[in-house]
Amino acid sequence: MNAVIVALVVIALLAAAVLALRPLRLALLSSPIFNLYRKVLPQMSDTERDALEAGTVWWEGELFGGRPDWKRLLAYPRPRLTDEEQRFLDNQAETACRMVNDWSVTQERFDLPAEVWNYLKAEGFLGMIIPKQYGGLAFSAYAHSEIVTKLSTRSSALAVSVMVPNSLGPAELLLHYGTEEQKNHYLPRLARGEEVPAFALTSPWAGSDAAAIPDSGIVCKGEWQGREVIGMRVTWDKRYITLAPVCTLLGLAFRLYDPDGLLGGKKDLGITCALVPHDHPGVDTGRRHFPLNAMFMNGPTRGTDVFMPLDFIIGGPAMAGQGWRMLMECLAAGRSISLPSSNTGMAKLTARAVGGYARVRSQFRMPVGKFEGVEEALARIGGHTYMMDAARTMTAGAVDLGEKPSVVSAIVKYHVTERARQVVNDGMDVIGGKGICLGPSNFLGRAYQQIPIGITVEGANILTRSLIIFGQGAIRCHPYVLAEMQAAQSADRKQGLDDFDRAFWGHVRFVAGNKLRALGTALTGARFVAVDADVAPSMKRYYQLLSRYSSAFALLADSSMLVLGGSLKRRERLSARLGDVLSQMYLISATLKRFEDEGRQAADAPLAHWSIQDALFKAQEAFDGVLENFPNRFVAWSLRRIIFPWGHSQTLPSDQLGQEVARLLISPNATRDRLTAGCHLPDTADEPVGAIEQALAATLDAEPIEAKIRDLEKRGALEGNPQANVRDIADAAVAIGGITAEEYAVVKRRNRLRDTVVKVDDFPFDLGAAGADRPTAERKVA
Template sequence: MTTLNLAILAALALVSAAVLIAPLRRALITRSLFATYKKILPAMSDTEKTALDAGTVWWEGELFSGRPRWQKLLDYAWPKLTPEERSFLDNETDELCRLMDDWQTTHVHQDMSPEAWKYVKEKGFLGMIIPKEYGGKGFSAYGHAQVITKLATRSSASAISVMVPNSLGPAELLLHYGTDAQKQHYLPRLARGEEIPAFALTSPQAGSDAASIPDFGIVCKGLYQGREVLGMRVTWDKRYITLGPICTVLGLAFRLYDPEHLLGATEDLGITCALVPHDHPGVNIGRRHFPLNAVFQNGPNWGKEVFMPLEFIIGGPAMAGQGWRMLMECLAAGRSISLPGCNTGMMKMTARAVGAYARVRAQFKMAIGKFEGVEEPLARIGGNLYMSDAARVMTAGALDLGEKPSVVSAIIKYHVTERGRQSVNDGMDILGGKGICLGPQNFLGRAYQQLPIGITVEGANILTRSLIIFGQGAIRCHPFVLREMRAAQNPDAARGLVEFDAALAGHVRFSIGNALRTLGMGLTGAAFAAAPAGVAAETRAYYRQLSRFSAAFAFLADVSMLTMGGDLKRKEKLSARLGDILSLTYLCSATLRRYEAEGCQAADAPLMHWSMQDALLRTQNAFEGVLANFPNRLIAAGLRALIFPFGKPCVAPSDKLGHQVASILITPSATRDRLIADSFCDFGNEEDPVAALEMALGLTMQAESIEARIRAAQKAKQIAGRSFESLLADALAKGIVTAEDKALLERREVLRQKAIRVDDFPQDFGIGNPAAHVRPAEVPAAPASHREAA
């Protein structure tokens, strides 16, 4: 062995020792890196720390690992309703839907009707999350989610009015943090509907940046019920408060200060949540906002130096200053259940009604749903609904497992509301003129108007996508980043160095492993990537592609954080695209889990394939968006070669697949029933536009073979007629159709005319007399020139 060889071996030995022997590594490498890291680590406020610590990491952590354990996903129990929840959904919820007429709600009452409000209170809709020991329903998160979703298929006003007391609000906060006395007093009253709760968080100067609310309270002594007590004088100005105008108890968030140190040494105690009766002296309940014809109760409230005792604080004085943590820990309910439920409900109604309309409505002697141009939006409606509902159900199931997935809740809030917007917009395109003329027969117009509400509330979608999903996910879901940050913030420097060294060593191994897996799967097309045993053969390729994208995402995230550091927080477009990758792989995971849970039914496969292929293409485009705009172009080139060595593998769903999905929406079947399951339809009520469409769809399917005989006879000049009636009469006389056939076609024609009719109004739109807003519901005989011949 030469001297050179010995020197090389000695050098390798020294490097290995420096890397592998922890004390030596800390002395030679980590100590200097630790010092640099602490200098460049962005300052973090207490509210940011609280937000990062809130909630739990669930399946999104597996996706961030680069090696998702697919069997773990399949082992998650797919949620099911209890018999009590199923009964409530099929009976009480259906009855509330029947009490809701969306046109009457939005045009006449500007609220739920008095009968509907009475029913909501009496039947326990406001206490679904309250345990039975307090008089509530004690429903699971999934049961609660199903009720909200079904109500949204009928009316946004009912869904929103019911969801708010059951999500982020007084009941949720009392359950987790309230004193025994507060629970015993308020929860039974809330469950019985004797109290109407609202939660006041948003201020005019602090919308999405809720942590900076200017509302404040000062700890002091004052009179309450005739005696001097320790309390606080609170000044606030709130807006956009749902149920605020009719609430009887107001949940209030404000920052509490203790300048006289009556509670302790700290002056700025932090955000605090209190429960205040609406008629407490100094409380001002304002008038109503008018949120885009959703007409649910929403409005401002305010107060100036209102004295209230410390016992008003949720959890009592011990919870003063703990409000932000309380809000962050409970936020998952609103984001994971309420908003996804509302938007999925709109999507189910759109799929049902627009799908039926596309089969019933004919142009150029063909159902419009069979035009390729119409098939395209129909396919999006079906595919987006299948994936969104999968994510909604799986996430509700996570809550029932005890999870509080803060990142996942942001993911489905953003993506389900955006897909809901796309679906309703597509539905409006298909409906055309019927969709833009409001009235009792327009089943989609109000949903179209109300779409921005879900986009805006519980964190505006722009903010959620560009700042929260990756910004929070990169720290919470990454197996090492949060450990490194906490080590750097450890006041014990020696202990912090040890913790940082261990985390850093793991982080390096993690990044190298993901880099190697990314390259390996890129070179082999993920042919040998992990796919769980026992899954359907048609899904294996998707599991493998998701494994590939998971590894590539984990490595790309590491490189982005390493090269951009704190600047990545300000690179909102890049952060948004990285968040899209994490989000879309979560939606894909939920879709595959749903397909397995529902028995891998072949008839449902087009929905699964379309949604997976569309989402994987979007994921690939998000990767491309990051690489194309990566600040360091040399690193970007290297990343592209590593992630896509032979080009991009994903393509858009084919036209053939889109045709299959569109056909599901316009054809009655068990697959269509599963897609729109637990959506409301007032079957048998011909004056209800959705019910009329469903009945017309069934008869249209029966009539198609009869119409084919008539067209053939007409083409052979065996029969003739200038109108539908005369043509049908001639066909009967010539024996082309039977009397039963004729009766079926006539009945179908009546229902079809009901389904496609458009409302008209008096000149003043019935403003002086809302009850006379529309002519009596009748189906006028259309002129022959305006009818489609059979």
């Protein structure tokens, strides 16, 4: 027995020596592993490498690392508007909202009115991201987000028309890559609205696989402005291009070839981005798509053998073939703002208007908002909206800090648009028949129709979830994987082995540490996890649970990559569920930060608790989905023992908590105002949302009087009176002196506003097809 112990000790000492002595470790361990790694590592295309290396790693890297630094999260400055930005939001953005009637835009004009387009151009809406030196507003990403959010509460066409020129497109690409001549010429014109930009990337044959676009340009000689120059003959067929029908400046992505070597380099130069005037000979724009009644300008663009000089390339000839990297580096910022903002705006509108409607609308002698089934829907509306706005704000703040968070942008794009779908669907369920009959007084029908647009554009949600969030995050955010891959691909084998040795053994220590932390925090329920930050006591438990889940996620992600290797890329369901865990952790982080940034508002705590508990449950389900479907059952069994040794502990938010959230939505209060801050709220009952606001106040004024009338009814004082029905009971009550004339006036005013709110539009038999008796957006209240 002693000999065995001695032998084990000797083996352990030898192993420790091998690991500790770097030259020995390099020769005996790292070199063979390095050689094997280089053999099994799949080849990476230039476009894949550009996509992986684009952008920056931000808070998602902390979550991927297994030990999130909560002090770092809370130290990120809270995004704030400058005085200039706040004035613009309060004045110009509000004015733009008042100028637009969504029913007219979507049903009658099929476009924004000319005076609205002129106002947007004149006031600089199309040049918010352009520096002041070029005549732009130089607004922050947060201001951009706030403005788009507000516009979205009024009209999708209005919001999209503003957000696209300020997102991925000619202005942003020019700012980062344009020549000085291009910047000086185009940026002032874009800032003044003299140029309306569009950017054409998507091809009918490539779709979400944008790197595979067949659109091509051939370097050749041709005539330009009366002289022979080296240029390009470009052929393209694009679709889904927002603002293409009205653009004056078309950004164009295509693959550039140089078969005759006129530029002296390789023949396949790669994807290239150019700026082309819409009236350049051969450019075809003007036809339109019909994007689900959103009525923003969107359509195809085509061209065949269109000759253009090399100076049309963004950045000039030196940037030929650099287009994919340019797009990948700029996409993160735009995707971090546009869709999260516009969809959060729709959610805020839903929370505000549907909450008010649910108090105004009564059934069975009770506001529908107090039915438990409706409360369930209202709780989802409130909780999801709170979390969506938190993620929108935190992500826009990251962009203002100089980050280009490529993985985070995919997370917020997917999860904010999906939550918006849930919120609007729930809102439609609450308002019922009113929601399914379109007309000027339907405040939610168009949003319901338009929800699939956000789900589809800027990367279809199915592919974003199954391919991008974890597929890119696993390499980009992991502290060691990208370094290992770069080392393995190094042309200098000696340097590559040296770098690989450091990364690989760091990776080994990383896995061991996460395994111990995951097991320890799971066994103790994370009760002893130190939260080294000053946080609200009511929220501390969530920080502990998130730390536990971060360690468990890091372990599960590493195990998946080790066991499945390159095949994980093809196992999209597993990749999607791993991405879901990372995403829920990011959303929870944003929600916790919001609660702290807003001063730990106790009245808002139900919203925070509901949304975090819902996200924790979703994360637990995603863990479970990976483990249930993990192909190696022994590894899955082992991981489950580590991650969930006592089984599942997270549950959905309680009914009581859901009721607290719902009650916040159906009455005026500071929490409701904070939740829906930025909503455009018309001050007239001639507008459907304005009518709800006034009807809600009138309903609360009338409720004590309603109670008196109900008491009369219970005592039989109104028995046999044909007016004692749900519509006219106040007439019966005042007739017998049961309520005063003043009280009767309060109820009658409430009734007039209520009838405006519940009204459903009707039309002529031909729905106005003949042009006669078209409905009007104005609804007068007596």
